[in-house]
Amino acid sequence: MNRKLLLPSLLLFTSSFVFAQDKVINNIVKEANENSQLEKLAHELLDVVGPRLVGTPQMKQANDWVVKKYADWGISAKNEKWGEWRGWERGVTHVDLVSPRLRTLESTQLAWSPSTNGKPVKAEAIILPENITDSIAFQKWLPTVKGKVVLISHNQISGRPDKNWEEFATKDLFEKYKKEKAAALKKFNDNLAKTGLKAKDLALALENAGAAALAINNWSQGFGVDKVFGANTKKIPTINLSVEDYGLVFRLVKFGSKPVLNIVSESKELGLVPTFNTVAEIKSKEKPNEYVMLSAHLDSWDAASGATDNGSGTILMMETMRILKKFYPNPKRTILVGHWGSEEQGLNGSRAFVEDHPEIVKNLQALFNQDNGTGRVVNLAGQGFANAEKFLTRWLAKVPDTIKNQIKTSFPGIPGAGGSDFASFVAVGAPGFSLSSTSWDYGTYTWHTNRDSYDKMVFDEIKSNAILAAIMVYMACEDPERLTTERADLPVNERTGKKPVWPEQKKAIRKGGVD
Structure with a gap:
C-alpha cells in the first residue's frame, strides 16, 4: 500500500467526519x-x-x-x-370555617383520601392533647374524637420562611425565633411519641374511634407552600390546610372558640x-x-x-x-x-x-x-x-x-x-x-x-x-x-x-x- 496516498485519504476522511459531526451539533443547537x-x-x-x-x-x-x-x-x-x-380519581374539595365566623379555607385533599360520600361533613374541630402522659392516657382520650374533625399536625410559630426572618429581624431576634421554633417542634414530637403510635397508626386509631375527618398541615417552610402526599385513612377524608388556615383553626380550638368546619371532599375509588x-x-x-x-x-x-x-x-x-x-x-x-x-x-x-x-x-x-x-x-x-x-x-x-x-x-x-x-x-x-x-x-x-x-x-x-x-x-x-x-x-x-x-x-x- 502506498503510505503517501494513505495519509491524505485518512486526513480527508477525518475532516469529513468532524464536519458531519459539527453539522449535526450545529443543527441541534x-x-x-x-x-x-x-x-x-x-x-x-x-x-x-x-x-x-x-x-x-x-x-x-x-x-x-x-x-x-x-x-x-x-x-x-x-x-x-x-x-x-x-x-383513584380526585374530586372537588371545599372546606369552610362556619363558626365562630365564616371563612373559606385553603385546603387540599390528600392523595387516595376517602371522600365525604356525597354529602358535607359538618363538625367541630379539636386538637390532640398537648400534654399526653403516656399511651394509656391517650387511649382513654380517644373516644372524645367521635364526630369531630381532628387536627393532628404541629402548629407553626410563624408562617414566614427562615430567610424572611433572617433578612428583617435583628440578629438576636432571629436567634431567639430559631430556638423557640426548634423547642416547639421537639415538644410536639415528644408529646406525639407518648401516644405510642406512628403516623399511619395514629390516623387509623382516630378513624376507628369515630373521627369525622382528619386535618393536617405539612408546611414546606416557604410562603404559601405545603407538601402534599398520600392519606393514611381508609374510611374518612384527610385534608391538608395551609399553614395560615391550620393555625387559625388550631388557635380557635386552643382558646376555646369551638370552631366548626364544613368539609366537602369528593373522590372516586376505581379498583x-x-x-x-x-x-x-x-x-x-x-x-x-x-x-x-x-x-x-x-x-x-x-x-x-x-x-x-x-x-x-x-x-x-x-x-x-x-x-x-x-x-x-x-x-x-x-x-x-x-x-x-x-x-x-x-x-x-x-x-x-x-x-x-x-x-x-x-x-x-x-x-x-x-x-x-x-x-x-x-x-x-x-x-x-x-x-x-x-x-x-x-x-x-x-x-x-x-x-x-x-x-x-x-x-x-x-x-x-x-x-x-x-x-x-x-x-x-x-x-x-x-x-x-x-x-x-x-x-x-x-x-x-x-x-x-x-x-x-x-x-x-x-x-x-x-x-x-x-x-x-x-x-x-x-x-x-x-x-x-x-x-x-x-x-x-x-x-x-x-x-x-x-x-x-x-x-x-x-x-x-x-x-
Missing part, C-alpha cells in the same frame, strides 16, 4: 433555540392533562398523550404495562388499574441492539400540576427526541426514551423495566436521566464507574461552552442508591447518569408541593438542557467504543470513615396502593 416546542408541550401536559398520580385516569391520559406526540413526530412509541395500582411506562424508540440499522437512553419519570404527586417534578424532565426528553429524530434519524445505536410510572412510590416503573428488559440493560451504552427541577444542569457524576470520566468528558467536549462550563463533573463519583430512575440502572451495573440541575428553590417551593405549576418553569434553562441531552446522546451513539462498566475503587466517605457499598437491586412493586 439552532433547532433547540429557534424552534423550541417546550412551552407548547408544557401547556398540553401541565395545563390540559394536569397532575399524574399513579393509578389515576390523568396518568393514563398522560401516557397516551406522550405516545401521540411521538407519533406526530414520526417516532415509534408504546405504553408498556408493568403492574397495577389502586385506582385496581393497569400502570404503564411509555417507551419511544429511534431504531438504528447499524447497531440496533446497542442502546443509548433518555430517562424521566412521567408520574407526579397531584396537589399541583407536577411541573418541575417531573414535567420539566418529561418535556426535556420529548424535545430532545424530537430534535434527534429531525437531525439524526439514523443513529449508530438505537435511541430509547423511558417515561416512567410510579417513580414517586419507589422508582417502580424503571425498576420494572430493568427487570423486564435485561437485553437492553446489558447492551446499554449510557442512560441520561433528569428529574430535579427546571434549572440548567450543573452536576454530572460518574456514578462509580471506573471509565465514566473518559467517555463523559469526550462527549461533553462537543457541548457549547456556555452550557458545558456551567457543569461540575465528579469522577468516579458515588453510585446512586435512589432519588431518581437512573439509580434503577446503576443498581444492576448499567451506566445510568443523572443530569442534575441547579435549585431554583426546588426543595422548598416546588418539590412535591401545591405550588409546582407551569409558571415555575424556566424554559430558557430547559432549552439548554435539551441541547446538552441531544449532544450527549448523539456523541454516545457515534462513539466507536462501548462505555465499559467496571466499578471504581470507591473512596472512603469522610463523614462515616467507610467505603460506599454498591447499591443492591430492588424489585418493583407490581401491585401498589393495596394492603
Whole structure:
C-alpha cells in the first residue's frame, strides 16, 4: 500500500467526519433555540392533562398523550404495562370555617383520601392533647374524637420562611425565633411519641374511634407552600390546610372558640388499574441492539400540576427526541426514551423495566436521566464507574461552552442508591447518569408541593438542557467504543470513615396502593 496516498485519504476522511459531526451539533443547537416546542408541550401536559398520580385516569391520559406526540413526530412509541395500582380519581374539595365566623379555607385533599360520600361533613374541630402522659392516657382520650374533625399536625410559630426572618429581624431576634421554633417542634414530637403510635397508626386509631375527618398541615417552610402526599385513612377524608388556615383553626380550638368546619371532599375509588411506562424508540440499522437512553419519570404527586417534578424532565426528553429524530434519524445505536410510572412510590416503573428488559440493560451504552427541577444542569457524576470520566468528558467536549462550563463533573463519583430512575440502572451495573440541575428553590417551593405549576418553569434553562441531552446522546451513539462498566475503587466517605457499598437491586412493586 502506498503510505503517501494513505495519509491524505485518512486526513480527508477525518475532516469529513468532524464536519458531519459539527453539522449535526450545529443543527441541534439552532433547532433547540429557534424552534423550541417546550412551552407548547408544557401547556398540553401541565395545563390540559394536569397532575399524574399513579393509578389515576390523568396518568393514563398522560401516557397516551406522550405516545401521540411521538407519533406526530414520526417516532415509534408504546405504553408498556408493568403492574397495577389502586385506582383513584380526585374530586372537588371545599372546606369552610362556619363558626365562630365564616371563612373559606385553603385546603387540599390528600392523595387516595376517602371522600365525604356525597354529602358535607359538618363538625367541630379539636386538637390532640398537648400534654399526653403516656399511651394509656391517650387511649382513654380517644373516644372524645367521635364526630369531630381532628387536627393532628404541629402548629407553626410563624408562617414566614427562615430567610424572611433572617433578612428583617435583628440578629438576636432571629436567634431567639430559631430556638423557640426548634423547642416547639421537639415538644410536639415528644408529646406525639407518648401516644405510642406512628403516623399511619395514629390516623387509623382516630378513624376507628369515630373521627369525622382528619386535618393536617405539612408546611414546606416557604410562603404559601405545603407538601402534599398520600392519606393514611381508609374510611374518612384527610385534608391538608395551609399553614395560615391550620393555625387559625388550631388557635380557635386552643382558646376555646369551638370552631366548626364544613368539609366537602369528593373522590372516586376505581379498583385496581393497569400502570404503564411509555417507551419511544429511534431504531438504528447499524447497531440496533446497542442502546443509548433518555430517562424521566412521567408520574407526579397531584396537589399541583407536577411541573418541575417531573414535567420539566418529561418535556426535556420529548424535545430532545424530537430534535434527534429531525437531525439524526439514523443513529449508530438505537435511541430509547423511558417515561416512567410510579417513580414517586419507589422508582417502580424503571425498576420494572430493568427487570423486564435485561437485553437492553446489558447492551446499554449510557442512560441520561433528569428529574430535579427546571434549572440548567450543573452536576454530572460518574456514578462509580471506573471509565465514566473518559467517555463523559469526550462527549461533553462537543457541548457549547456556555452550557458545558456551567457543569461540575465528579469522577468516579458515588453510585446512586435512589432519588431518581437512573439509580434503577446503576443498581444492576448499567451506566445510568443523572443530569442534575441547579435549585431554583426546588426543595422548598416546588418539590412535591401545591405550588409546582407551569409558571415555575424556566424554559430558557430547559432549552439548554435539551441541547446538552441531544449532544450527549448523539456523541454516545457515534462513539466507536462501548462505555465499559467496571466499578471504581470507591473512596472512603469522610463523614462515616467507610467505603460506599454498591447499591443492591430492588424489585418493583407490581401491585401498589393495596394492603
